[in-house]
Every structure is written in structure tokens, then in C-alpha cells.
Amino acid sequence: MKANIRHKGKTRVVVIGGGLGGLRLMKALKGCGMQVVLVDKNNYHQFPPLIYQVASAGLEPSSISFPFRKILQGREDVYFRMGEVQSIDADEKVLQTSFGKLYYDYLVIAAGATTNFFGNDHIAADALPMKTVMDGMNLRNTILSNMERAEVETDEETLQSLLTVAVVGGGPSGVEIAGALAEMKRTIAPRDYPDIDTSKIRIVLVNSDVRLLKSMDEASSVRAERDLREMGVEVMARTRVADYRDGVLHMEDGSTLAAKTVIWVAGVRANRIASTPEMTLGAGGRIVTDTCLRVKGMNDVFAIGDVSIVDGDQDYPHGHPQLAQVAMQQADCVAKTIRLRASSKQGAGNVNDLVFHYKDLGTMATIGRRKAVAEIGRLKFGGNTAWLLWLVVHLRSLLGVRNKIVVLINWMWNYFNYRNSLRLIFRNDEK
Numbered sequence: 001m002k003a004n005i006r007h008k009g010k011t012r013v014v015v016i017g018g019g020l021g022g023l024r025l026m027k028a029l030k031g032c033g034m035q036v037v038l039v040d041k042n043n044y045h046q047f048p049p050l051i052y053q054v055a056s057a058g059l060e061p062s063s064i065s066f067p068f069r070k071i072l073q074g075r076e077d078v079y080f081r082m083g084e085v086q087s088i089d090a091d092e093k094v095l096q097t098s099f100g101k102l103y104y105d106y107l108v109i110a111a112g113a114t115t116n117f118f119g120n121d122h123i124a125a126d127a128l129p130m131k132t133v134m135d136g137m138n139l140r141n142t143i144l145s146n147m148e149r150a151e152v153e154t155d156e157e158t159l160q161s162l163l164t165v166a167v168v169g170g171g172p173s174g175v176e177i178a179g180a181l182a183e184m185k186r187t188i189a190p191r192d193y194p195d196i197d198t199s200k201i202r203i204v205l206v207n208s209d210v211r212l213l214k215s216m217d218e219a220s221s222v223r224a225e226r227d228l229r230e231m232g233v234e235v236m237a238r239t240r241v242a243d244y245r246d247g248v249l250h251m252e253d254g255s256t257l258a259a260k261t262v263i264w265v266a267g268v269r270a271n272r273i274a275s276t277p278e279m280t281l282g283a284g285g286r287i288v289t290d291t292c293l294r295v296k297g298m299n300d301v302f303a304i305g306d307v308s309i310v311d312g313d314q315d316y317p318h319g320h321p322q323l324a325q326v327a328m329q330q331a332d333c334v335a336k337t338i339r340l341r342a343s344s345k346q347g348a349g350n351v352n353d354l355v356f357h358y359k360d361l362g363t364m365a366t367i368g369r370r371k372a373v374a375e376i377g378r379l380k381f382g383g384n385t386a387w388l389l390w391l392v393v394h395l396r397s398l399l400g401v402r403n404k405i406v407v408l409i410n411w412m413w414n415y416f417n418y419r420n421s422l423r424l425i426f427r428n429d430e431k
């Protein structure tokens, strides 16, 4: 196999990963006069902030995904190759990939992060992550399949565990999916499953910390917990999961919870993209970069987004949060550096390399209809205004006009009558 890209004598930039950071970089390099190659293991870009709505059957997967080939269509000397990077030879400046060798002049690693099960094989085998669109589909199938099984279950104990969903992790993802499931319980379950006593459905949010949304202000945490409780979510604070075996969650304090569906959103670790002895890995396996986002110990290699951590930023001594805005602003920074280097024909360590300064544009988390929390600068607010702002920001961030329209129609339709028809179980029976 071969990459099948002619070198044409131009400077070549290779980007590993077309997520929020990688794709922004591709945009920022538009018209740069260099050859740009994007490598991703999928043939589509996905929008993680709305995966929980796929999991709770509120949106179809294709509404939050977009094919790379369509995005990059018509751009001169820009290539997409689907595949995985297996190793980086920084001396020879060549990647070994699943489709052969790929040479680079500049390399940007933007491979994101994956679910962290903290080395527990039982949890990794049986709990359900919510990191990708495929995870979202899998979750939707599991939740709906368990409801179907519950309808015909005669054993009381098994029935209760089929009707119990545990969400482990009290960050924004945990809060969002717990809220969405509580709404499903209230509005959809009684209509779709009239023969189940839906009051028995339990949504339990297990959180090791004393408060939810730890990265936000305490007032937002209190508000989120209050809203969730009002919606019927049971919040277990200061509770750390030790294991998940045979459909039972075991907590460190010795208590147990029988739940056939366990959604694991308790942590992430950087995607390990290749065997690279030169790299230094920091907390969560993140590739350590300097403040110009250059990978330490490697020339002409940058890393951005969730996969990396900046060492030396006084304002963020423990690294930047793993958020969309960080990845996108880092992409802009690296694109400028590469353009500068290419135009001045200077190499690694160029004094003109830009130092990354993160501009915090705010944080938001949605809880349910007309319920959200937002923090923008010193402004901290919740309820209707935060929820509307959340809708606008996420709709704007989605790629593609069609996706925006489909999502907007879905949201409006659901808002007024909760009657979408996405509650389908698609699975491969041969597996």
C-alpha cells in the first residue's frame, strides 16, 4: 500500500486527527501554498458535545458527523487519507501508517483523547463509554434493548436492574446525559412502554467528588444538582466506583448498585497514536509540548487539543482544560507558526514561533429543557437564558448547513411534542 500523494516539491504539512482541533487547523491553513494531508482513522468529522443526544435518541448520528472528503472537496493540494498512524520517525520525518509511509515537513498531532477506565478490565469490558458517535449509537441500542427486555421480564430483581441506568462521572457529560435520560423517562417511556411501570426507572449519577461540574463555580454545581434532583435523578456524591461485575456496580465504600446500563464518563486519557520514544508524556498520557505547542524532543512536530498538555504556561500550571475552544485556538496558533516558518524558510526553534495564550470564552453545561448553567467571564447564570445560549452556541458550531437545519428541526420538534422517530435499535445480528 502507498499514500498515493505526489510530493510536488512543496512543503508538506501532515495533520493526524480531524477532530475539532485538526479540522480547525485545516481551515486555518487554507490557501497557505503548502501541501496539506489529513490522516484520520474515520472518514468523518464528529461533534462530541452533542453525542449525548445521539445516545438518548434525540438526534441521528449523521446530524453531528460530516465526511472529510466533502469538507475538503475542491481545495488545491489538500488530501485526506483514512488510516492510523503506527509510528513516527522524527529523524527521517516519516510516518508509518496503515496505508504505507508518509513523509512530512511539519507534523501536527491532533488525535484527541479516549475514555479512561483507569486500568479496570471489568469496567472497560461492560460499562459503556460516550466518547464517539459510535459510542452514542451503542448506548442508544443498549438503553432501548434493555427497555424491550424489561417489558417481558418476570423476575423482579432483574427487572429493576434493567430499569436502572448508572451514570458514572459528574462532569458536563455526566450531567448532560443524566438530564437527557430523566427527560426520556418522564416524556417518552410512558408512551413507548405503556406496559412498564416507568416510575421504577432509576437514573443514578455517581460522582466521586462532593459536587458536580467541578470545573465550574460552586453556584453552578449547586444549581445543576438541584435541577437534576428535581428531574428525578438520584445523585450519589463522594462515591467512588471500585468495580463493575455481573451487572452490579461495587463502590469503594462497600455499597452496591445493580444496573444493566452503566455509562462511564469518569475520565479521559490521550489517544496514543504511535510508538515514539522521543515524546514525553504527562498526566493522562498527554504529549508534553512547550508554550509554542512544539512537542518536546522532536523537531517540526506540534501537538494540539486533548492529546497534549502545555508545560510552562504560568496561568495553567496543570495544563489547559480538554475543551473544544482550547483545541481550536491551539490550531490557529500552530497554523500561524507554520505559515511564518514556511514564509521565512527558518526551521525548528525559530524565535518567531508563536506562544499560545488561551482566551477563555466561557463554559456551559445543559441539564434539561430550559435548564442549563453558563459562566462567561464574571457572569454566572442559569435557567432559560443559559439554555438558549447553549442551543445557539452549539448550533452555530455544527458543521454543514444541512446538519444545522436537521438539528434545529429536531430540537423544535422535540421541544413541542417529543415525538421524534429515532428510537430504533439497529444492530448487526450476525455478530
Ligand SMILES: Cc1cc2nc3c(=O)[nH]c(=O)nc-3n(C[C@H](O)[C@H](O)[C@H](O)COP(=O)(O)OP(=O)(O)OC[C@H]3O[C@@H](n4cnc5c(N)ncnc54)[C@H](O)[C@@H]3O)c2cc1C
Pocket: 016, 017, 018, 019, 020, 021, 022, 039, 040, 041, 042, 044, 045, 046, 048, 049, 050, 051, 052, 083, 084, 085, 110, 111, 112, 113, 130, 131, 132, 172, 173, 271, 272, 273, 304, 305, 306, 307, 322, 323, 324, 325, 327, 364
Ligand atoms: C461527550 C463529549 C462532550 C463534550 N462536550 C464539550 C462541550 O460541551 N464543550 C467543550 O468545549 N468541549 C466538549 N467536549 C470536549 C471536546 O470535544 C474536546 O476537547 C475536543 O473535541 C478536542 O479536540 P481534538 O481535536 O483534540 O480531539 P477530537 O475532537 O477528539 O478529535 C480527534 C480526532 O483524531 C482522530 N484519531 C484518533 N486517533 C487516531 C489515530 N491513531 N490515527 C488517526 N486519527 C486518529 C479521531 O478519529 C478524531 O477525529 C466534549 C467531549 C465529549 C467526548
